[in-house]
Amino acid sequence: MSSADVVVTGLGATTPLGGDVASTWAGLLAGRSGVGPLTQDWAAQLTVRIAAQLAEDPAGKLDRIKARRMDRSEQVAVVASREAWTDAGLDDVEVDRGRLGVVVGSGIGGATTLLAQDDILEAHGPRKVSPHTIPMLMPNGPAAWVGLTFGAQAGVHAPTSACATGAEAIAWGLDMIRSGRADVVVAGGVEAVIHPLPMAGFGSMRAMSIRNDEPERASRPWDAGRDGFVLGEGAGVVILERAEHAAARGAKVYARLSGSGMTSDGYDIVQPDPEGVGQARAMTQAIKEAGLTRKDIGHVNAHATSTPVGDIAEVKSIEAAVGSHPVLTAPKSMLGHLLGAAGAVESIVTILSVHHQLIPPTINLEVPDPGLTLEVVTGEPRKMHLDAALNNSFGFGGHNVALLFTRA
Amino acid sequence: MAREEIVEGLAEILEEVAGVNPEDVAEEKSFTEELDVDSLSMVEVVVAAEEKFGVKIPDDEVQNLRTVGDAVSFIEKAQAAL
Numbered sequence: 001m002s003s004a005d006v007v008v009t010g011l012g013a014t015t016p017l018g019g020d021v022a023s024t025w026a027g028l029l030a031g032r033s034g035v036g037p038l039t040q041d042w043a044a045q046l047t048v049r050i051a052a053q054l055a056e057d058p059a060g061k062l063d064r065i066k067a068r069r070m071d072r073s074e075q076v077a078v079v080a081s082r083e084a085w086t087d088a089g090l091d092d093v094e095v096d097r098g099r100l101g102v103v104v105g106s107g108i109g110g111a112t113t114l115l116a117q118d119d120i121l122e123a124h125g126p127r128k129v130s131p132h133t134i135p136m137l138m139p140n141g142p143a144a145w146v147g148l149t150f151g152a153q154a155g156v157h158a159p160t161s162a163c164a165t166g167a168e169a170i171a172w173g174l175d176m177i178r179s180g181r182a183d184v185v186v187a188g189g190v191e192a193v194i195h196p197l198p199m200a201g202f203g204s205m206r207a208m209s210i211r212n213d214e215p216e217r218a219s220r221p222w223d224a225g226r227d228g229f230v231l232g233e234g235a236g237v238v239i240l241e242r243a244e245h246a247a248a249r250g251a252k253v254y255a256r257l258s259g260s261g262m263t264s265d266g267y268d269i270v271q272p273d274p275e276g277v278g279q280a281r282a283m284t285q286a287i288k289e290a291g292l293t294r295k296d297i298g299h300v301n302a303h304a305t306s307t308p309v310g311d312i313a314e315v316k317s318i319e320a321a322v323g324s325h326p327v328l329t330a331p332k333s334m335l336g337h338l339l340g341a342a343g344a345v346e347s348i349v350t351i352l353s354v355h356h357q358l359i360p361p362t363i364n365l366e367v368p369d370p371g372l373t374l375e376v377v378t379g380e381p382r383k384m385h386l387d388a389a390l391n392n393s394f395g396f397g398g399h400n401v402a403l404l405f406t407r408a
Numbered sequence: 409m410a411r412e413e414i415v416e417g418l419a420e421i422l423e424e425v426a427g428v429n430p431e432d433v434a435e436e437k438s439f440t441e442e443l444d445v446d447s448l449s450m451v452e453v454v455v456a457a458e459e460k461f462g463v464k465i466p467d468d469e470v471q472n473l474r475t476v477g478d479a480v481s482f483i484e485k486a487q488a489a490l
Contacts, residue, residue, distance in 0.1 A: 063427075064427065065425075065426060065427035068425075127455060128455060130452065131448040131449075131451040131452060132448060132452075
């Protein structure tokens, strides 16, 4: 065990499939969709009237006064972090706060607070704007609340890279430990922007599925009939720990975080490089950093959002970086696209796949796109021997992150 | 409006915005030290009180409102001047 070894000792999530990791994992194994119709009055005027909303209201798990001072993106951050902390067995451990870090990002931040307070400003004037507005909408708010929850003093950071945010946060968490700045890092991503403005904005980009009459069939990565992603909300948080620190306290270990790769396309503000070159470089970097070879990677938990261009670019990049042997799955077929939380929640899925040697299926893959040249798990979950798996996350702006998890 | 009614109204606001137990609210209690109302919550209390009691509480007046009784006296006077 070297001081560069980093392990995952705790998991926490709140998602459209369940209010915690166990219910989310069970939903994924069952092939259940978390997508449903938006029944709010404001949705009637929108082109897209479906989304993957949280299965449980996070405010119900928080003190009422604390909850009303937090944006929903901050509420999910605290709920998922507490679950991860308890799961890691840290409630009864004296953690050195000076060696405890937080890296929690969001793609969009407290947009619903900003918009609600703007409504108040327009209707009632500036004096009625809440004094909690700024701490609720600032993009570092979720990270800061998590830091406060555990008293972290080694640094609280909030990376933001659109849909790669959650994975980038975990990569920076790994870096914090490897560079010697922390022994324990609470890392993850959050998002909660199901509101008419973001819905209209993504809608105007023609980025989202308009399969309003069949919500559960709307998110269909690699299917020939796919027509865009489905917006979701949620949070995923992992506890990263220096392996020696975890061993010293006898912590259970889910998996090792053995490497990360982060690159940028330098191509377009929203379109991925259609050849997936930057994505492939991220995967190659992660494999190299872990001291492995491409043959070792048995599984890729794909970014696959159900958009026409992105899904096939990723297949090309996986083939280029890893080869034609890895088995794929696309959790977004069930979870929808959790934006800033996606990379973190899907890292948890990858970690559990390595831990349980079990890959959840991809749903709605009925007529594969001719460009899908790799094998995808469909139908039942796939039980298989798995030493190493990659999780891919890519974001608007050309951000590419690959995380490599290996068996503990 | 009687002083007791104003205290009761303030207690409702304090419970809603700062989670203060209404039974703890009394004229002699100070907002920050005894009722644990922080500065941001105090802003919310003032704005809610203006609405509830139909008065204006200028910002430079707020620092003089140390106790619940101070606020009651200010609101009582402001209402009388209407």
